[in-house]
Amino acid sequence: MGDDGRHMTPDEFRAHGRAVVDWIADYYERVGSLPVLSRAEPGDLRARLPDHPPSRGEPFDAVLADVDRLILPGITHWQSPNFFAFFPANTSFPSILGELLSAGLGVQGMLWATSPACTELEAHVLDWVAEMLDLPAAFRSDGPGGGVIQDSASGAVLCALIAARERATAGGSNERGCDGRLVAYASSHTHSSVEKAVKIAGLGRENLRLVAVDGRYAMRPDALDEAIRAYRAAGRIPAFVTATVGTTSSNALDPVAAIGRVCREHGVWLHVDAAMCGTAAVCPEFRYIHDGLELADSYCFNPHKWMFTNFDCDCFYVADRGALIRSLSVLPEYLKNRATESGAVTDYRDWQVPLGRRFRALKLWFVIRHYGVEGLRRHVRRHVELAQRFAGWVGEDDRFELAAPAPLNLVCFRHRGGDGVNQQILDRVNASGALYLTHTRLDDRLTLRLCVGQTHTELSHVAAAWDRIREAAG
Amino acid sequence: MGDDGRHMTPDEFRAHGRAVVDWIADYYERVGSLPVLSRAEPGDLRARLPDHPPSRGEPFDAVLADVDRLILPGITHWQSPNFFAFFPANTSFPSILGELLSAGLGVQGMLWATSPACTELEAHVLDWVAEMLDLPAAFRSDGPGGGVIQDSASGAVLCALIAARERATAGGSNERGCDGRLVAYASSHTHSSVEKAVKIAGLGRENLRLVAVDGRYAMRPDALDEAIRAYRAAGRIPAFVTATVGTTSSNALDPVAAIGRVCREHGVWLHVDAAMCGTAAVCPEFRYIHDGLELADSYCFNPHKWMFTNFDCDCFYVADRGALIRSLSVLPEYLKNRATESGAVTDYRDWQVPLGRRFRALKLWFVIRHYGVEGLRRHVRRHVELAQRFAGWVGEDDRFELAAPAPLNLVCFRHRGGDGVNQQILDRVNASGALYLTHTRLDDRLTLRLCVGQTHTELSHVAAAWDRIREAAG
Numbered sequence: 001m002g003d004d005g006r007h008m009t010p011d012e013f014r015a016h017g018r019a020v021v022d023w024i025a026d027y028y029e030r031v032g033s034l035p036v037l038s039r040a041e042p043g044d045l046r047a048r049l050p051d052h053p054p055s056r057g058e059p060f061d062a063v064l065a066d067v068d069r070l071i072l073p074g075i076t077h078w079q080s081p082n083f084f085a086f087f088p089a090n091t092s093f094p095s096i097l098g099e100l101l102s103a104g105l106g107v108q109g110m111l112w113a114t115s116p117a118c119t120e121l122e123a124h125v126l127d128w129v130a131e132m133l134d135l136p137a138a139f140r141s142d143g144p145g146g147g148v149i150q151d152s153a154s155g156a157v158l159c160a161l162i163a164a165r166e167r168a169t170a171g172g173s174n175e176r177g178c179d180g181r182l183v184a185y186a187s188s189h190t191h192s193s194v195e196k197a198v199k200i201a202g203l204g205r206e207n208l209r210l211v212a213v214d215g216r217y218a219m220r221p222d223a224l225d226e227a228i229r230a231y232r233a234a235g236r237i238p239a240f241v242t243a244t245v246g247t248t249s250s251n252a253l254d255p256v257a258a259i260g261r262v263c264r265e266h267g268v269w270l271h272v273d274a275a276m277c278g279t280a281a282v283c284p285e286f287r288y289i290h291d292g293l294e295l296a297d298s299y300c301f302n303p304h305k306w307m308f309t310n311f312d313c314d315c316f317y318v319a320d321r322g323a324l325i326r327s328l329s330v331l332p333e334y335l336k337n338r339a340t341e342s343g344a345v346t347d348y349r350d351w352q353v354p355l356g357r358r359f360r361a362l363k364l365w366f367v368i369r370h371y372g373v374e375g376l377r378r379h380v381r382r383h384v385e386l387a388q389r390f391a392g393w394v395g396e397d398d399r400f401e402l403a404a405p406a407p408l409n410l411v412c413f414r415h416r417g418g419d420g421v422n423q424q425i426l427d428r429v430n431a432s433g434a435l436y437l438t439h440t441r442l443d444d445r446l447t448l449r450l451c452v453g454q455t456h457t458e459l460s461h462v463a464a465a466w467d468r469i470r471e472a473a474g
Numbered sequence: 475m476g477d478d479g480r481h482m483t484p485d486e487f488r489a490h491g492r493a494v495v496d497w498i499a500d501y502y503e504r505v506g507s508l509p510v511l512s513r514a515e516p517g518d519l520r521a522r523l524p525d526h527p528p529s530r531g532e533p534f535d536a537v538l539a540d541v542d543r544l545i546l547p548g549i550t551h552w553q554s555p556n557f558f559a560f561f562p563a564n565t566s567f568p569s570i571l572g573e574l575l576s577a578g579l580g581v582q583g584m585l586w587a588t589s590p591a592c593t594e595l596e597a598h599v600l601d602w603v604a605e606m607l608d609l610p611a612a613f614r615s616d617g618p619g620g621g622v623i624q625d626s627a628s629g630a631v632l633c634a635l636i637a638a639r640e641r642a643t644a645g646g647s648n649e650r651g652c653d654g655r656l657v658a659y660a661s662s663h664t665h666s667s668v669e670k671a672v673k674i675a676g677l678g679r680e681n682l683r684l685v686a687v688d689g690r691y692a693m694r695p696d697a698l699d700e701a702i703r704a705y706r707a708a709g710r711i712p713a714f715v716t717a718t719v720g721t722t723s724s725n726a727l728d729p730v731a732a733i734g735r736v737c738r739e740h741g742v743w744l745h746v747d748a749a750m751c752g753t754a755a756v757c758p759e760f761r762y763i764h765d766g767l768e769l770a771d772s773y774c775f776n777p778h779k780w781m782f783t784n785f786d787c788d789c790f791y792v793a794d795r796g797a798l799i800r801s802l803s804v805l806p807e808y809l810k811n812r813a814t815e816s817g818a819v820t821d822y823r824d825w826q827v828p829l830g831r832r833f834r835a836l837k838l839w840f841v842i843r844h845y846g847v848e849g850l851r852r853h854v855r856r857h858v859e860l861a862q863r864f865a866g867w868v869g870e871d872d873r874f875e876l877a878a879p880a881p882l883n884l885v886c887f888r889h890r891g892g893d894g895v896n897q898q899i900l901d902r903v904n905a906s907g908a909l910y911l912t913h914t915r916l917d918d919r920l921t922l923r924l925c926v927g928q929t930h931t932e933l934s935h936v937a938a939a940w941d942r943i944r945e946a947a948g
Contacts, residue, residue: 005849007929008567010499017499020571021491024578025484038590042818045594053602057846060568063839067575071836074591079580086588086808089830091580093482094534097494101541103573103784104498106553106565114560116512117548120519128527151625152828162674177678178652192804193829199801200636200827202676204651248808304830310577311832327673330666334560334722334914334923344516353674353827354626355667356563356778358785362545365537372531375479440808449808455481 005057016060023064024096031080032456035433040074076436081456084465085438087248087276087410088453092308094370098363099310109357112345113337119346122149122361125368129315132373133281133301136294139317141346147317148351149360153275154193155353156300156316159324161197161240164269164297166327168239174327178202183231184240185209187219187254189247191273216405217252217442219243225262232266240269243296245289246277249440250404250412250447253277253289260295272299275314276453279306280384280408283377289407297323306383306409306453307376309367313360316351325350379455383409386462387452393466399473403447410451412442415473419446428472435465479531490534497538498570505554506930509907514548550910555930558939559912561722561750561884562927565784568844572837573784583831586819587811593820596623596835599842603789606847607755607775610768613791615820621791622825623834627749628667629827630774630790633798635671635714638743638771640801642713648801652676657705658714659683661693661728663721665747690879691726691916693717699736706740714743717770719763720751723914724878724886724921727751727763734769746770749788750927753780754858754882757851763881771797780857780883780927781850783841787834790825799824853929857883860936861926867940873947877921884925886916889947893920902946909939 008016048070078089109118126147127140138145150156165173165182173182182203186194188210198208209231212223228238241263243254256272263270272293278301280286293299300316303309318324329350331340339345349355371379387409394400394413403412415421422439423446429435440447448469452462482490522544552563583592600621601614612619624630639647639656647656656677660668662684672682683705686697702712715737717728730746737744746767752775754760767773774790777783792798803824805814813819823829845853861883868874868887877886889895896913897920903909914921922943926936 005845005852007853008844010503010567013502013567013570014495014499016567016571017495017574018492020574020578021488021495024575025488025491027578028487029484037587040590042586042590042813042816043594045591046598049595049598053606053842054846055848057849058843060571060844063568063843071591071595074589074594075579075581076587076589078582078588086582089580089582091577093484093487093490094537096487096574096577096580097490097534099577100491100494100570100574101498103565103570104494104501105549106563106570106784107549108552108560108563108785112516113511113550114552115548115550116514116516117519117545120517120548121523121545124520124523132527152830154828154830158674158827165676173676173678174673175679177654177656177681178676180651180653182651192806192809195804196802196827196829199648199804200632200675202639202647202652204647205649207651248806310580311582311830312828328670330669330673332666332722334912335666337912339516342516353632353670354628354786355670356626356628356785368527369532369537370482370534371479372528374529375531378479379481438808438811 019064028079031077032082034077034080036077036080036082036436037430037433038074038076045070045074079454081454081458081461082435082465083454084450084452085436087305087451089304089311090306090308090453090455091310092367092455094366095309095363098366102359102362105359107359109359110349110355111335111337111340111347113339118359118361119348121365122348123346125361125365126315128368130317133278134287135299135317138319139299144321145317145319146321147315148348150314150316150352151312152314153273153300153302154196156314157193157242157271157273158197158200159316159352160271160298161201162327163318163323164240165201167269167323168237171326180204181237182239183207183209183236185211185224185227185238186242187211187213187244189213189217189249189252190242190244191248194242217247217250219254219259221255221258221262224259228262228266228268238266238268240271242271242273245272245274246408250442251277251406251408251410252404253407256290257292257295260292264295270296272296274299274301276302276305277408280380282373283380286408303364307367308371308455309364313364383452386457386459387411390450390462390466403442409453410449412440412447412449414445414447421473422446422448425469425472429468432468434468493538505551506556508551508554510551510554510556510910511904511907512548512550519544519548553928555928555932555935556909556939557928558924558926559910561779561925563778563785564780564782564927564929566782566841566929568840569783569837572840576833576836579833581833583833584823584829585809585811585814585821587813592833592835593822595839596822597820599835599839600789602842604791607752608761609773609791612793613773618795619791619793620795621789622822624788624790624826625786626788627747627774627776628670630788631667631716631745631747632671632674633790633826634745634772635675636801637792637797638714639675641743641797642711645800654678655711656713657681657683657710659685659698659701659712660716661685661687661718663687663691663723663726664716664718665722668716691721691724693728693733695729695732695736698733702736702740702742712740712742714745716745716747719746719748720882724916725751725880725882725884726878727881730764731766731769734766738769744770746773748773748775750776750779751882754854756847757854760882777838781841782845782929783838787838857926860931860933861885864924864936864940877916883927884923886914886921886923888919888921895947896920896922899943899946903942906942908942
């Protein structure tokens with residue numbers, strides 16, 4: 001099997017494919033009992049791998065056995081129901097099957113013509129998602145805007161910034177390059193991807209202005225307005241604002257409507273990053289988080305965080321696709337084709353940084369069809385309820401306090417004993433393997449974060465986590 | 475199954491997983507008989523999809539049946555042995571299984587700590603690949619450089635440009651932004667991703683200088699030298715050169731050694747893009763394509779083109795990882811961890827545009843272990859031989875001519891009857907469904923391209939393609 005370097009046959013693939021499918025099913029049956037944070041030390045895996053690639057092929061069974069023997073000890077189990085760290089990157093069996101089918105088809109959706117279904121399913125499912133979240137009509141593909149799947153919220157904010165840069169300079173920065181006059185704005189709690197994008201796009205880190213936040217760690221629209229006016233008065237070009245619906249530190253909800261009014265007044269592009277929390281808007285009772293979104297020029301959220309779709313799947317919407325396409329389109333001879341020239345189709349290569357793209361809409365389509373909108377609502381509500389239960393327990397224990405509002409599925413909390421005690425709790429619970437928590441700093445105090453979003457997290461897991469945390473504080 | 479919105483169980487996943495595995499095996503058994511270029515018209519798929527997402531979940535069997543009914547007619551079959559268009563994006567069963575396992579594990583490798591095996595396997599396998607291609611020692615992880623998997627050659631060239639920009643300005647462009655003085659160089663045949671990167675990075679399209687090519691469509695080092703001197707004399711900052719090993723139009727091989735000497739003399743970053751052809755260097759007899767690569771600062775090639783690994787998998791190497799990391803690193807509090815602070819680990823988030831990343835090294839590891847280095851050589855040699863056979867047939871037919879040198883697996887050719895006849899051939903063969911060819915323009919003449927790289931392409935497919943082409947010319 002493979003030792004002579006020949007291709008695996010379809011029948012061999014059937015057999016090995018079943019073995020991998022069974023491996024994955026087994027994995028999900030036991031993942032809750034594995035230490036969540038890998039206990040590997042730096043270099044552990046590399047020391048066990050052969051120094052040189054094999055000259056001759058090896059049997060697939062040997063490779064799969066090495067996954068257990070070599071890889072598994074080096075895995076931090078993001079799909080453990082005891083994973084409460086960062087934001088989740090959850091998934092589901094239907095999503096895994098969608099990814100498998102995408103890999104099997106192996107199509108390249110760079111142009112409509114290179115697989116029409118890849119482009120059309122994506123545009124269609126993104127319209128479905130816009131309906132599911134009740135997003136503004138401008139983001140749908142039947143108007144001047146539309147949606148596309150990006151690799152991540154980082155990719156989305158970079159594309160939004162590029163489009164904003166072009167709009168602010170009437171195409172000048174695309175042609176002649178940046179000249180140091182453009183200014184971008186975000187709050188001091190905005191995700192690091194915005195700073196990264198500002199650097200990549202040639203604006204310069206100094207030209208990202210961090211706007212002050214209020215007591216709930218949300219951006220202050222008055223401070224934004226002031227900062228835009230000051231820079232404009234100094235001859236600069238305020239071009240781009242990122243508002244966040246659910247910051248990574250504390251899930252703060254920037255006031256999109258008030259920020260949007262400021263942006264409209266000054267003609268500045270507003271991008272709204274709802275990477276995790278956007279999913280909550282599938283439930284009507286949580287849609288308030290998007291109030292004012294009709295004032296945004298672009299928006300993204302990640303089904304690969306909380307909507308049971310495996311990484312990578314970021315849904316990115318623009319109200320005016322022309323601005324995006326003008327800034328990213330390059331059409332060499334070897335990509336020209338009749339469909340593109342007809343103007344009747346979308347070529348998604350012009351909506352993203354890379355040229356190539358795989359068929360990521362399949363997995364999102366599988367997820368939505370498997371769960372249905374009502375099913376997704378049910379699971380999102382369950383996660384929010386679990387986080388609220390946890391927040392309630394924190395509130396009832398005099399040794400602990402809530403460190404920020406917990407509107408949805410992230411709870412920021414701390415022991416009242418100070419940074420040392422909180423670091424000890426963090427280290428102990430993570431070393432225990434029973435759960436995985438990460439931290440942030442709020443008002444310069446070490447703060448623990450517990451985020452409920454893994455697909456299979458139930459009340460028992462959250463209750464056990466709380467027990468373990470209290471124990472670690474003792 | 476799913477109609478109540480509940481999660482698919484592991485046992486249901488076993489059953490549905492087998493069905494998808496079998497679907498894929500069946501697909502490969504029949505793909506050679508399907509029309510290669512999709513016959514769908516714009517809007518065909520969208521017209522058949524429900525306007526609204528389902529409220530309640532649907533059985534998985536219904537979803538899979540819709541893949542046949544709705545999706546398949548809209549697929550252009552990149553995995554058909556009769557696919558000769560663009561550059562290939564081939565794959566193999568071991569790669570598909572690696573992607574499946576990666577989706578099943580669902581880990582996020584943004585930090586070493588968030589799954590040590592994800593980072594360490596990637597670093598290790600990229601060292602294996604460097605050995606397989608006999609790349610310069612500086613690109614290996616045990617020195618100042620190292621390798622990382624990017625989504626595409628577009629992502630790689632953008633990262634290279636960002637690092638080059640920073641080196642040329644001693645960090646100034648990262649901090650203060652671009653100022654219009656930086657200049658990048660490529661040949662007039664360089665891939666469109668370079669122009670896209672130059673625009674994204676804020677240099678401006680006007681500041682990408684297209685260097686003249688010689689009669690073989692390869693960059694002229696003397697013209698590059700002259701262009702660098704002219705801009706430097708004018709007070710500009712030449713910062714970045716892309717040399718291509720196998721251009722997309724005609725597979726021209728830019729002379730890396732001579733270009734590298736020019737770049738060294740002027741202190742300009744040299745990036746070498748060997749997106750498709752790099753794979754050929756697995757065979758010692760083809761390694762001449764990389765002559766002079768030790769003068770390059772960065773290099774990339776795509777196993778997702780010709781090394782039987784499904785998209786996305788671009789191997790990107792830098793000789794000095796510090797330059798790359800300094801330009802892309804942002805470390806917010808919520809990502810800080812002891813392993814990062816120890817300095818003993820690699821955090822690949824600082825080597826790429828996005829923060830998140832999935833476990834792509836698994837599929838490349840599976841491919842190398844399944845085939846072994848000798849097995850990969852065998853298949854690459856076979857593809858080159860098939861292309862050379864085709865080039866021979868073209869040379870023997872008085873009606874046709876070779877339009878450019880065909881050193882490896884791409885043949886550029888044309889009918890001597892002019893653009894009209896060649897367009898007719900292209901339209902007829904693609905409409906027939908029997909094969910898929912694309913075109914370019916060389917010396918402003920329409921030129922047909924036939925690229926041999928799909929995993930299962932054999933002599934019979936190439937011979938049938940040639941028959942069909944001659945017939946279409948009649």
